[in-house]
Amino acid sequence: MKVLVVHNRYRSEQPSGENNVVDQEVGLLRSAGHDVRLFERRSDDIASMSFVGKATVPLRVPWNSAVRTYLVEQLRADRPDVVHIHNTFPLLSPSVVAACSDARVPAVATLHNYGMVCPPGTLYRDGHVCTSCVGGQPVPAVRHGCYRGSRVATLPMALSTAVNRRRWWSGISRFFCISGAQRELLVSAGMPGESLVVKHNFVDDPALRRELPGEHVLYLGRMTEEKGVRLLMDAWSVADVGMPLVLAGTGPLSDEVASWAAGRADVQYLGLRTKAECQALLARASAVVAPSVWLEAFGLVVVEAMAAGVPAVAPAHGAFPELVDDEVTGLLHPPGDAPALAAALRRVVAPARNRELGDAARLRYEKEFTPSVGLDRLLSGYRAAIG
CATH class of the missing domain: 3.40.50.2000 (Glycogen Phosphorylase B;)
Known part of the structure; x- marks a missing residue:
């Protein structure tokens, strides 16, 4: 053709x-x-x-x-x-x-x-x-x-x-x-x-896939208000997840995120990273968080996480409910709700559950997103x- x-x-x-x-x-x-x-x-x-x-x-x-x-x-x-x-x-x-x-x-x-x-x-x-x-x-x-x-x-x-x-x-x-x-x-x-x-x-099948256990919770995307970055900061402040939060990306809120991360031992802001570096971060993640407060038309990072065998935490609006099978391949939370997001982050990293969610996420990728x-x-x- x-x-x-x-x-x-x-x-x-x-x-x-x-x-x-x-x-x-x-x-x-x-x-x-x-x-x-x-x-x-x-x-x-x-x-x-x-x-x-x-x-x-x-x-x-x-x-x-x-x-x-x-x-x-x-x-x-x-x-x-x-x-x-x-x-x-x-x-x-x-x-x-x-x-x-x-x-x-x-x-x-x-x-x-x-x-x-x-x-x-x-x-x-x-x-x-x-x-x-x-x-x-x-x-x-x-x-x-x-x-x-x-x-x-x-x-x-x-x-x-x-x-x-x-x-x-x-x-x-x-x-x-x-x-x-x-x-x-x-x-x-x-x-x-x-x-x-x-x-x-x-999404292309990544060269790197997750090997349990994961090392961090990962946010990968633009540093903007509509992507839920401020919501994530509020949630993380009360989440007590037990592993660090890593943020990679750039945008209007980069300085604010960098300042917030500098004051916390459990947060690392990496700024802009190459595609290969992002894939490596995904392969070491326990979970990916996509806390968007706007109505995402898709959610590419969630599917990239699926391909790597990593579960996702996302809001129950926009395209996310059709990408994330709640309690099967990841967890959904009420949009804009920081305490609910914090609770979902604590639950998603529990070792036994995390493995089940990640395996199911990879299977979903193989069926629908290759x-x-x-x-x-x-x-x-x-x-x-x-x-």
Whole structure:
């Protein structure tokens, strides 16, 4: 099969799970013998633009005519069987959907977040879950400045959401939702259910897997409020787990986390780590904690933990209830509840129970989240779109 992947890569200064998913899918398809080509833009390139170029980036968020022209030319030259669209913000824009229609090439799109119904794609505002724009126009997002706390920065995203919604819904043959929870919310917002299929992200089988007993509880991810970092700090302060907490990642709360960790003998903050270093940390973990207070559309770190045979502790909302079998492959706790999170952390590291949970997590990975399962679901969606 001949596939063209369309993606606006996120800035390299902050690790992107979405970039990783795109790279893994491209590698998977190529290893299976498919011809995969790329049509990309990189957010890193904005820094090297002229003053005028930088100033006009927001104007191109809702619609980029030049990209439409370039993509049509490439489609007519390469004649792919299908186009797979990922992120279009900020340099590509939904004009890529029109380009596919112009060239009469079927298109699919992976919905990595909630951008179809929420301009910043997070369903999160002022420390709580927000669905004010779901099912309606994104006026509340502008009023509250939901993107970077700025009404001006939010306006182009809101405009793009409002004016391109129907184009997305009519121009894309198949939307890949990365969880059933995400699909359910999008259907309730009015998206065409017949075009939405669930395709969980897959994870490569790691070279390192856990050898009991684990040495630490691991948080692996961005240091942001919505990821539940402050909730985790509150819970750990009363948890008395009996082993250290290790945190790896970077983000706006990095300094706060580093300061908190420096005052505790049972916490270690490592900052940003390479992929190999993260895999080594996973292989030595007794449990992974993913305390997100927003509605995660997936939860890649939980599946990475499964692959390593490590149980996870996560909140019972968003995609986590379909990823974590409560009391079987890990533990769920009420969202935003620090004492409940602390109690779950104490329970998950109990040696006998920990082994059972980890073994079950690995079995779940082997059934549902391997590259072979991911390839089957990906190709099935492509064939449906082509048909």
